[in-house]
Amino acid sequence: MNEKIMTFESVHHTLKAEKVLRLAGLKTAAINTPRRLSSDCGISLKFDAADENAVTGALAADGIGFKGIYDYK
Amino acid sequence: MVTYFDNAATSFPKPPATVSALCAFQETAAANPGRSGHRMSVAAGRVLYDCRDAAAAALGAGNPLDVIFTLNATMALNIAIAGLLEPGDHVVTTSMEHNSVARPLRWAETNGCALTIVPASPSTTAVRAADILAAVTPATKLVAVTHASNVTGAINPIADIAEGLRDKGVPLLVDAAQTAGALPLDVAAAGIDLVAFTGHKSMFGPMGTGGLYVSPGMKLNPMIRGGTGSRSEEDTQPEFMPDRLESGTPNAIGAAGLLAGLRFIEETGRERIAGHKRMLTDRFLEGLASVNRAEVYGPPEGAERLSTVALNIRGIDCSEVAQRLDDDYGILVRAGLHCAPWAHQTLGTYPGGAVRFSFGYFNSAGEVDSAVAALREIAS
Numbered sequence: 001m002n003e004k005i006m007t008f009e010s011v012h013h014t015l016k017a018e019k020v021l022r023l024a025g026l027k028t029a030a031i032n033t034p035r036r037l038s039s040d041c042g043i044s045l046k047f048d049a050a051d052e053n054a055v056t057g058a059l060a061a062d063g064i065g066f067k068g069i070y071d072y073k
Numbered sequence: 074m075v076t077y078f079d080n081a082a083t084s085f086p087k088p089p090a091t092v093s094a095l096c097a098f099q100e101t102a103a104a105n106p107g108r109s110g111h112r113m114s115v116a117a118g119r120v121l122y123d124c125r126d127a128a129a130a131a132l133g134a135g136n137p138l139d140v141i142f143t144l145n146a147t148m149a150l151n152i153a154i155a156g157l158l159e160p161g162d163h164v165v166t167t168s169m170e171h172n173s174v175a176r177p178l179r180w181a182e183t184n185g186c187a188l189t190i191v192p193a194s195p196s197t198t199a200v201r202a203a204d205i206l207a208a209v210t211p212a213t214k215l216v217a218v219t220h221a222s223n224v225t226g227a228i229n230p231i232a233d234i235a236e237g238l239r240d241k242g243v244p245l246l247v248d249a250a251q252t253a254g255a256l257p258l259d260v261a262a263a264g265i266d267l268v269a270f271t272g273h274k275s276m277f278g279p280m281g282t283g284g285l286y287v288s289p290g291m292k293l294n295p296m297i298r299g300g301t302g303s304r305s306e307e308d309t310q311p312e313f314m315p316d317r318l319e320s321g322t323p324n325a326i327g328a329a330g331l332l333a334g335l336r337f338i339e340e341t342g343r344e345r346i347a348g349h350k351r352m353l354t355d356r357f358l359e360g361l362a363s364v365n366r367a368e369v370y371g372p373p374e375g376a377e378r379l380s381t382v383a384l385n386i387r388g389i390d391c392s393e394v395a396q397r398l399d400d401d402y403g404i405l406v407r408a409g410l411h412c413a414p415w416a417h418q419t420l421g422t423y424p425g426g427a428v429r430f431s432f433g434y435f436n437s438a439g440e441v442d443s444a445v446a447a448l449r450e451i452a453s
């Protein structure tokens with residue numbers, strides 16, 4: 001399964017996004033942000049790559065910004 | 074057994090859910106919230122976020138990240154006042170403010186700010202929106218108004234004040250210590266810029282909880298800087314909210330309790346809680362008519378108000394009344410100036426003070442009747 005990581009400005013933004021995505025029925029996991037990506041915030045959200053459009057759509061609908069989306073491995 | 078009528082100082086008892094949430098958090102999730110990526114830290118972070126979400130909803134704030142947590146309303150008021158004012162600025166406030174507003178503003182005065190204190194009506198103990206707006210000058214940088222008096226329970230017309238200030242472009246800071254959780258406070262719709270609240274009064278949370286709502290357009294200079302768990306490679310404070318104004322390990326266990334308190338309001342119904350408190354207040358006010366020499370201050374009969382009543386029994390020192398209520402009847406009230414010398418000057422009860430009864434959701438009509446009977450004996 002291909003997975004993606006989404007990074008955020010702070011943990012507050014990460015956990016806000018996590019809640020919005022959970023309420024939208026999308027499965028995510030909060031994980032340690034890989035050091036290669038960014039040190040902005042130590043926690044990122046991991047999700048199924050197939051859900052990428054649904055994830056970005058749900059966040060956009062709620063006006064939640066994110067920093068970037070990367071391949072997990 | 075005691076009868077607790079000091080809910081304006083802090084609500085007691087708390088809902089059982091508040092108390093059990095404190096234990097549950099400490100036993101299962103008390104890692105440092107959001108600082109580390111492990112499951113306990115994330116779980117603690119979620120509790121903090123859920124509390125921020127619930128507090129924002131209670132205030133009518135659209136975005137939970139516009140709410141920062143503080144230890145209490147006083148800290149929130151200081152963050153707002155010190156974060157906004159600069160030498161040369163003018164501030165408008167009211168004569169009903171608590172020292173949590175009065176003292177930071179007197180400090181601002183010594184720092185080169187000018188202060189206008191708009192008097193409230195001595196009879197209603199509320200301010201008129203028109204009087205506040207008339208005091209605004211081109212130099213006015215802030216208007217600070219208490220939503221309701223901690224002494225008399227009188228409610229100020231903050232929506233009208235906010236509306237009038239919108240055209241003038243002057244931000245409004247509301248001290249909602251007495252009202253957050255008790256009265257609807259639609260900050261986004263009303264266009265209120267800054268709201269300081271406490272968690273341990275009408276929100277049914279533990280002490281050490283509170284916060285400040287900062288509207289998206291406002292940029293306050295941080296009073297406290299430090300670790301946020303974000304931008305760790307940078308040694309300067311992040312610009313974005315809530316990190317800009319919220320540094321250091323937060324009171325996450327307190328947030329767990331506050332979240333339970335806010336859910337208690339949701340489950341019980343804010344209107345139902347308000348209705349019960351109103352019933353107790355009306356019953357008490359009616360009963361006071363039968364107490365000799367009772368002098369009651371504050372809103373006229375029938376006016377919208379909080380469940381806080383200030384009174385004196387003419388000829389008896391307020392501290393003696395409070396002591397006798399405690400010693401002889403187990404009734405706990407607060408006598409004196411209630412950290413609000415300006416308000417007592419407005420009422421004409423400075424420096425003697427008054428006795429304050431403040432009723433809560435867990436009080437009963439029978440307790441109110443006992444208090445009236447006790448006052449009748451004390452006054453006879």
